[in-house]
Amino acid sequence: MKAKDLIILVGIIGIVLMMVIPIPTLLLDILLILNISLAMMILLIAMNTREALDFSIFPAILLVTTLFRLALNVSTTRNILAYAEAGEVVRTFGSWVGGGQIAIGFIVFLILVVVQFIVITKGSERVAEVAARFTLDAMPGKQMSIDADLNAGLINEAQAKERRSKIEREADFYGAMDGASKFVKGDAIASIIILLINLIGGFIIGMAVHNMDFAEALETYSILTIGDGLVSQIPALLISTAAGLIVTRAASDGNMAEDLTGQLLKYPKLLYIVAGTVAMLGLFTPIGVMRTFPFAALLAFGAWRMQKSLSRQLQEEITMEEEQQIEEVRSPESVISLLQVDPIEFEFGYGLIPLADTQQGGDLLDRIIMIRRQCALEMGLVVPVIRIRDNIQLRPNEYVMKIKGNTVARGELLMNHYLAMSPGFEDDSIVGIETTEPAFGLPALWIDDSMKEQAELSGYTVVDPPSVVATHLTEIIKRHAHELLGRQETKTLIDNVRESYPALVDELIPSILSVGDIQKVLAKLLKEKVSIRDLVTIFETLADHGQYTKDTDVLTEYVRQALSRQITQQFSPNxxxxxxxxxxxxxxxxxxxxxxxxxxxxxxxxxxxxxxxxxxxxxxxxxxxxxxxxxxxxxxxxxxxxxxxxxxxxxxxxxxxxxxxxxxxxxxxxxxxxxxx
Structure with missing residues (x-):
């Protein structure tokens, strides 16, 4: 057995022996001071822990300190009743705290007992009980989260084991705290009982055994009783506060001091409001400016210093971030980010910025959302996010559309004009700028607002510039849909079907066909503008015929035949x-x-x-x-x-x-x- 283990063992046994063996007053004074010092040390440790498990021994310490305090109470009670003396520490607390007046000391003691028993101990007990219950309820979910991270490769086996151990220790800790908080509650009740025993028993023994008169017995035993109560309740109050801090400690990256300074003083402008309120109390109440103005000035000065410090800290963070970005640009690895290619891009000149600027009435973003919904309904394709950006290298009214970084279409718009397409015959009264409709290549005219109504009466199809862009973009997406469907996008569609038809997907993939084979079939269908929304029918057909051939061209023909009703309605809707x-x-x-x-x-x-x-x-x-x-x-x-x-x-x-x-x-x-x- 190690020396420190032997010391702890002897100490615990010594605490028990204190209850039955008389202790000299000098040793009793030393032990009372040790009790106060130990309580202060526990409180400071609780304030500086970052999470509850950093002080996981606290429930056991709570039990030992409570037992030690009760043993001291028994020893002081024995000396008070037997010798009318309990040492200088008890006498000093009894006379000094009350200022020589017994009633004041007695009231202070009662206040301490009430604060500890009703406020701190009761609250800590409730928090510990709720924390234990919620920690136990959350254990299965946390365990599943750890297993999911382990299966996904986000953590290794050692990290998973450490996390599981932490969850178990949290549950054990809060469960132990729920039980240990009952010790503090019982200690407060025991203190009140010991007070009454010392006071009543002291009067009787003082007058009957020590031949004291009533006044002398009242003064002597009142001071000793109050001193004994105070010298035990102050450490009890400190440890109860530490228990409350431990169980109410929320998740944080710092200790209590860091959290207080970082969160409570996070908004220096609010201190100006507090300073102004305090100053107004001095001006409009009898408190007086002499008492409030210095404190208001101190608050305002502190707010100014804090605001200045936050501004300097913000500037340092901005400078550090800029330096980090420069370092990233200089590093060889920064080129990797340039390899990313957007699936679909829409670039336009500065003259078309009002199309995308919502503050100028532009609704291009809303139209793109509707285009993606339309493509999902008509084609069964989840269109990737479309990157929209202005390009100063383009002409002011020009726009281009890119698929995977390559230009596939371009066009030109005239803002504040309308595109008019003839119904098959020309009306010479319709005057405008000749152009070509970008989506279908039809001849058209750009007309102004004054000519719009006349063109509509003449049978022309008149559309505004946002509608021209939306139609063109929709046709480009449909024309190049097969290029937008890769293996990852196919995997997403497969997972969506798996939620409702797991047996179908499990039979098809990967035993019959791979994701790549399915992607080829779906891409061939999209290339011929056949909707792949009915994935269940497509997968059923592939599962039936994929056992006999792996030729994706032949499989596509089988799928087309299975989609005969859909293809027929596509060309003959009525x-x-x-x-x-x-x-x-x-x-x-x-x-x-x-x-x-x-x-x-x-x-x-x-x-x-x-x-x-x-x-x-x-x-x-x-x-x-x-x-x-x-x-x-x-x-x-x-x-x-x-x-x-x-x-x-x-x-x-x-x-x-x-x-x-x-x-x-x-x-x-x-x-x-x-x-x-």
């Missing part, structure tokens, strides 16, 4: 007759014979002459459809659809190619042209 361009037998045979099969999939290999003939014939039919005001639509057999699409998308990307299997049986189809060799 069930009207579909006017299509069909593929002749000779061309179908030529395409089927040109398909090359490889281990990585199949592709079409046509000679240049046949390819040019197909382009020529197809252009003629598509042009005829556009002139008649119909949307061009090519219909082919399921076996060659994807190969014909590969040919068509090279020159006519916006012309849809569908197969017979992608149309519902009840839809009527009319062939308005045939493409053949």
């Amino acid at each position: 069930g009207e007759m579909l006017q299509v361009i069909t593929v002749g037998p000779a061309l179908e045979k030529k395409i089927a014979e040109s398909v090359q099969q490889t281990e990585h999939g199949s592709y079409i290999s046509l000679d240049p002459v046949s390819t040019q003939q197909i382009y020529k014939k197809l252009n003629e039919q598509v042009g005829r459809q556009i002139q008649s005001g119909q949307q061009p639509l090519v219909l082919a057999s399921p076996t060659i659809r994807m190969y014909l699409r590969q040919i068509v998308e090279r020159t006519m990307q916006d012309v849809p190619v569908i197969s017979y299997s992608e149309l519902e049986p009840n839809v009527e189809v009319q062939s308005v042209g045939v493409v053949n060799l």
Whole structure:
């Protein structure tokens, strides 16, 4: 056994022996001073701890100090009743605190007991009880949080073990404090009982045993009783305060002194209000300016110094932050941040700033929110955040749209004008600046406000500049949607389906297809402007056919056929007759014979002459459809659809190619042209 362990063991046994063995008054004085010093040390330690677990031995100390204090009470009571003497410490406290008047000392003692018992001890007991209950209730959630961080790789096994140990120690500590606070409560009650015993028993013994008269017995035993009560209650009050500080200690990075100076004095301007209030008390009340003005001046001076100190500290933080930014720019690692590429960017010249400035009535940001909602509903795609910025290198009224850092579209707006598009015939009375509608490339005019009403009466479609930008941006997003859907975005869509259909997703991924395979299928659908919102049907189809083939082109065809109702309604929303361009037998045979099969999939290999003939014939039919005001639509057999699409998308990307299997049986189809060799 170590020496310090032996000292603690002997000390605890000595405390118990004090209750039955008489102690000389000199030793009793030393032990009373030790009790006061120990209480002050415990209070100071409690004030300087940053969290409760830094003083985790406090419940045991609370029990030992309470036992020590009660042992001293028993020893002083024995000496008071037996010898009418309890040492200089007790006598000094009894006579000095009351100023020679017994009644005052008695009242002071009662106040200390009331403050400790009703205010501090009662509050500490309640706080400890609630803290213990909430700590125990929060343990499962904290344990799950630690397990989640460990599984995510945010912490290692050793850190997780340390956190779990801390949670357990917190629960044990607050549970122990809940029980230890009862010791302080019982000590306060015992002090009152001991006071009555000393006072009443002292009168009887003083007059019966020591032959004192009533006045002498009253004075002697009152002083000794009050001194004994005060010398035990002052340390008890200090330790009760320490217990209250420990259990009410909230999460903080500093000790109590740092928190007081950092939080209580955080707002120096409020001290000016306090100083003014104190000064007004001196002016308008009988207190007088001589008592209030010096204190008000001190408060105002302190506020000024604190405000100056905060300003200097703020300036130092700004300077330090600027220096840190300069160091980061100079460091080689700072180049890494420049590699980040935004998925979608919208840049505009300074003349178009009112479009995005809400203070000038711009609603571009609200329109972009609606565009993202529209794309989610129509295409099933979660559009990434669109970065909006002004660019002084552009012309004042020019804007550009970028996909992954590359310019894909540009346009020019005239603010305070309207874009008017003719209904198919020109009205010479409509005068404006000729231009081209940026989204669809249609001829249009920029007209001023005075011409707007006349253009609308003439059948023109009139839109304002924000609507032009919104329409253009929507079409660009739809046209490049397949580029915006990467593996990470696909993983997000998969996780969303997993919440409602876990069995489907678990069967499909990763045993049948990988995330990359699914991403390729979804991108091919988006490239042909087929909505992927019905992911459940898409995943069901992939799970059925993915067991037999991994060719994403073939899987895409199976998915398109499963989405036949959706594709049919896309081109015939009201069930009207579909006017299509069909593929002749000779061309179908030529395409089927040109398909090359490889281990990585199949592709079409046509000679240049046949390819040019197909382009020529197809252009003629598509042009005829556009002139008649119909949307061009090519219909082919399921076996060659994807190969014909590969040919068509090279020159006519916006012309849809569908197969017979992608149309519902009840839809009527009319062939308005045939493409053949």
